[in-house]
């Protein structure tokens with residue numbers, strides 16, 4: 001087999017990534033080569049015998065080298081698909097996870113239950129905008145206030161809002177949680193707050209080190225932001241309004257307790273991800 005065909009380059013790169021212990025070696029190699037060739041991943045299979053130019057091979061090898069340094073694929077290509085939409089991402093934002101689609105989808109379903117015309121949503125820690133932008137994209141009668149403590153993250157969120165034509169229904173605020181929203185009332189408050197406990201960090205994939213720590217660290221027990229959000233949320237929720245938050249794999253019980261102890265919520269729901277893990281808690285205001 002020739003050294004510079006698509007087939008050969010893919011198998012060489014896969015081998016290298018595999019040797020380095022990278023999980024989805026073949027998939028990563030395909031995504032990166034498709035990126036270099038500006039084509040779809042599946043198109044590679046139609047052209048396996050195609051000979052690559054030296055320039056294409058050099059670019060591909062450079063990307064594989066960075067992947068070997070554990071830079072996530074999404075940061076190398078600058079994109080990540082979420083809810084069927086291709087979001088721009090940079091190392092200033094957390095890479096949207098498939099699990100988080102449970103939050104976006106669940107909120108979309110429950111938004112249809114309101115019988116009011118114009119709904120108002122707040123997203124605390126908007127990051128790339130994946131949650132908020134996809135909700136607005138799929139539900140037309142919603143406007144949103146997006147908050148993030150990171151100015152650079154807000155720039156990405158705004159870019160994505162423009163990309164998917166929902167920027168006219170979205171406002172962006174730099175600040176900490178509810179701080180810039182004082183006095184406002186929302187039908188829905190969503191958040192995927194930082195929730196990783198300090199001691200848990202060392203058990204995670206090396207790649208997570210390349211993501212913004214401010215989006216991940218949830219204090220000593222991982223619950224710091226849930227305490228703050230649950231405490232303040234009732235004041236910002238409309239009657240029948242609800243709060244929906246992503247949670248870590250072992251946090252369901254603790255977060256449910258925080259909500260029940262608060263006393264201002266009438267009931268809650270737990271939404272599971274595809275792996276059956278309790279991934280989202282939604283709580284309705286009393």
Ligand code: GLN
Nearest residue numbers: 192193194195196215216
């Ligand atoms: N789901 C992320 C992870 O563990 C954490 C996201 C968060 O802290 N909100 O990879």
